[in-house]
Amino acid sequence: MRMMIKPDLKEAVEQLKKAVSTKEFIALVCLCEADYVGRARSFLENGERLLIIKEDTSFLIHRPRGLEPVNWQPPPNYVGVTVKGDHIVLTVKRVRKPEKVVVRIHKVRSIFSGRLEDKGGFQMYLSEKEISEILRMHPELVEEGFRVTSAEAREKTGVVDIVGVDANNRRTIVEIKKDRAGLEAVRQLTRYAGGIGQGVRIVLLAPGVTEEAERMLRRNRMEFRRISMLDLTKILVRERSLEKSGIKKYL
Amino acid sequence: MRMMIKPDLKEAVEQLKKAVSTKEFIALVCLCEADYVGRARSFLENGERLLIIKEDTSFLIHRPRGLEPVNWQPPPNYVGVTVKGDHIVLTVKRVRKPEKVVVRIHKVRSIFSGRLEDKGGFQMYLSEKEISEILRMHPELVEEGFRVTSAEAREKTGVVDIVGVDANNRRTIVEIKKDRAGLEAVRQLTRYAGGIGQGVRIVLLAPGVTEEAERMLRRNRMEFRRISMLDLTKILVRERSLEKSGIKKYL
DNA sequence: GATTGTATCTCGCAA
DNA sequence: TTGCGAGGTACAATC
Secondary structure, three states: OEEEEOOOHHHHHHHHHHHHHOOOEEEEEEEEEEEEEOOOEEEEEEEEEEEEEOOOOOEEEEOOOOOOOOEEEOOOEEEEEEEEOOEEEEEEEEOOOOOEEEEEEEEEEEEEEEOOOOOOOEEEEOOHHHHHHHHHHOHHHOOOOOEEEEOOOEEOOEEOOEEEEOOOOOEEEEEEOOOOEOHHHHHHHHHHHHOOOOOOEEEEEEOOEOHHHHHHHHHOOOEEEEOOHHHHHHHHHHHOOOOOOOHHHHO | OEEEEOOOHHHHHHHHHHHHHOOOEEEEEEEEEEEEEOOOEEEEEEEEEEEEEOOOOOEEEEOOOOOOOOEEEOOOEEEEEEEEOOEEEEEEEEOOOOOEEEEEEEEEEEEEEEOOOOOOOEEEOOOHHHHHHHHHHOHHHOOOOOEEEEEEEEOOOOEEEEEEEOOOOOEEEEEEEOOOEOHHHHHHHHHHHOOOOOOOEEEEEEOOEOHHHHHHHHHOOOEEEEOOHHHHHHHHHHHOOOOOOOHHHOO
């Protein structure tokens, strides 16, 4: 692990080359310009940015504002470092596609490189899949008397989360959205419903629905039911072994 | 602009707080864990990562591998720094949405903060010459049945024109603008079209058009057609003879 | 490898 | 603010 503040060109190049060759994680604040050629073309004029080269050669250029990187290259990449006159030329070229970013680095403000130790697990909760799982275990949350007949989550025409029958033994398809359902969700559902016979109830389950989406639902004789993500989370927390997962401390 | 290597907790907190309060750009390599609660929930166990807080409060956590950040928050955010026992607690909470990331920082490997000077322009790029070339090769992109009889680039106005005939053998002049066409573009076009006889179609091709410009076009019986510079770029990249002037040279 | 669908998508634009 | 489409989308799953 090594770090330098305002190194001169020679020092910076040396560390950069070494770090690249040993595939260390690199975070470099510098004055630079960058060209991209590949699926499109772009040119980024001179300015101060943060460059990131990861251990798997993932590459990012971040400007001082905005969430998204201005330039990037998904791994794997060939990474080259050379010196041309008074600046460093960093070339990042994708292995499997004809794409590359060329960065001309004029001044290095700071450079960090090292191997980062990161074995920590990452877990997302309450994805649509997990919601579906909970509802399969607790069909009464969908509707009184509802029974699940098919645990199959996907069919060819689109995404279907739960198939079952309601209290009157009528076939019912339940689609789940974890966010407020918009037009796109309803469209997706409509596409699927096109291949379904008459007399089948179609229910959209979500924390909310936009006005237009609800209108579209009505036009297509489909139903909306509100569901509380908080309730589902409580069930998840109650029923899962949570010692190692860590979500417990939130609730 | 300030940077520290392996600072102790107190030093790190001090710099972090100051940098956050003055909205400096921050790049922090540290051992940390992170929780996200919002549209979904996630938990990231302990490990070494790069944290980025931008001048507009954009927030990113990058692991040592993978292009995408493992956690993030689009601006604007409230950013809070506190100390709890032996670790720093960084809270990044979105202003307009119920979402937050809480990071517990256990060890700081290095911290950079400062204001980055970045006024450099950024643009996707296609020269007029290239646009003209692509459309000559693919006249169907102008319109179904269109055939080119001549093409010429006027560099001063940033407009390319192509002369041809449409599917009905009617003479058609196509003007191309790289950027969204405003009133000025239409004025120039009108001036140019003034010397043209009646019965000739005039079509403006651009990525977009302002409302007023479109009205002016209609008044002058001219047409607008939307064209995607990105699509053209893709065609260029895909189909150009690579030996002479194409992408190959770059790659 | 090509296609398809999701995403804490983000972002810009328009109504 | 909400909806809608584009993106160098990236990425995983599927064919």
